Amino acid sequence: MTSLDRLLETHPQKPTTNFDAVAACLSACFECEQACTICADACIGEAHSDMLRQCIRICLDCADVCATTGRLIARQAQPDEKLWRTALEACVQACRSCAAECARHESRHEHCRICREVCERCERACMELMAAYPSGASAAPRH
Amino acid sequence: MTSLDRLLETHPQKPTTNFDAVAACLSACFECEQACTICADACIGEAHSDMLRQCIRICLDCADVCATTGRLIARQAQPDEKLWRTALEACVQACRSCAAECARHESRHEHCRICREVCERCERACMELMAAYPSGASAAPRH
């Protein structure tokens, strides 16, 4: 159990159900922010960075969206269900678009291949968190 | 014309249509990030801050969502249409939830009243930007 999982466990309004899905999504979002930030910078540093323009941009966008989604998920207590859902949908879209763009360059750039894998993992974690809270039900018990 | 409007004007792939909607939304998002950050801190500092818990949280969420949306909009060239749309939807929801919560406290706290107005302005600017790009059409010309 990581320090962050233990931290979530000690939250006075910790998620009583779906703890694992919350912890996994939180971790995946921050991993993806870091991967996209590194991949954008690596793309900027490549010899033909002008061929990687779109990849740089979507990596920067995906890093920002993942960072914000991670922070929303970290705020455990009384989340706003509608906001959670739209934020997770934006994050799924960011990861999907970034993975698709990175896939186009992964035969030449290993950083794009790794970044694509991290984006796919984050997309899955967001989908699983959304699935854990069926639409119409509250995203989490309100206190 | 502000420095930021002039900066947008000099972008090599500046928005050829809807320039005003883009500039207005960009400015509204960053104004809202600041307002929500100040309002959260003011709420933390109030005598009965435990009554303002939900307000503090939604202000922090709204600040993060607006910051990310503002950055996405600032990246003018080749925006990913689906990502733009889901991010704007999340921003509309954040502003709406934050305005609703601030409205509950605005008779006692002037900072909540001002923050509510700024959130409503940002929500409107996001809606107008979405309306400027009808669904199905590209969010912006791709180069």
Added chain:
Amino acid sequence: MTSLDRLLETHPQKPTTNFDAVAACLSACFECEQACTICADACIGEAHSDMLRQCIRICLDCADVCATTGRLIARQAQPDEKLWRTALEACVQACRSCAAECARHESRHEHCRICREVCERCERACMELMAAYPSGASAAPRH
């Protein structure tokens, strides 16, 4: 008086002295975050973006540093003096480095010229805020 200035005015622990320096620095930091984000993206979009690598990177760094400094300043109450000072020093350095790099490209790229001006303005606002709180004195009255 802007909405944000009025918000600061209604904060329960608003800065009793140096209100103008605080408000000016807050505004300058967020303006600079936006300018650097737009300039980075404009540089990425230029024909010879590989010549602008260092400019893209320092713009991204400066945007992040200004965003964080702006948020710290927005949290008015009981700021940690040492943290304030080191954060303002990092922000001065980010603005200075970014202005110097943008200056190298401003004859060819108008967005670099405008971004350089905004960085210089932010650097000045940070210096003035540091000057308003002589070292050794508390950054602000603690409550």
Added chain:
Amino acid sequence: MTSLDRLLETHPQKPTTNFDAVAACLSACFECEQACTICADACIGEAHSDMLRQCIRICLDCADVCATTGRLIARQAQPDEKLWRTALEACVQACRSCAAECARHESRHEHCRICREVCERCERACMELMAAYPSGASAAPRH
């Protein structure tokens, strides 16, 4: 080796020296951002959150400073030495102040104890990265 370490390894201008110190500091900054975000929210949710005001604020500040420092470190190529150093100094200060404040509450709140440990780890990682680049020397080889 984590995905992020492998990503750093594939960067075209990866740190030739001090790779481990860079990777460790990057990871510590993002862990600290998450810990401080969770601890701030947990403090807001406690019964006597008005006693935790200062803790909430410094956690929010520390989260923002760590996020920005992490992003600066993730941008491997041609870092600006002076900016790196001032940013790391601000991060050391943020972690130190946050650890000191959390320590005051850790007998009552386990999340403060864990957060204090994470802050101390991040402070150490920043110090070690600064030590790896003696002042006066370039922060990293410039290409």
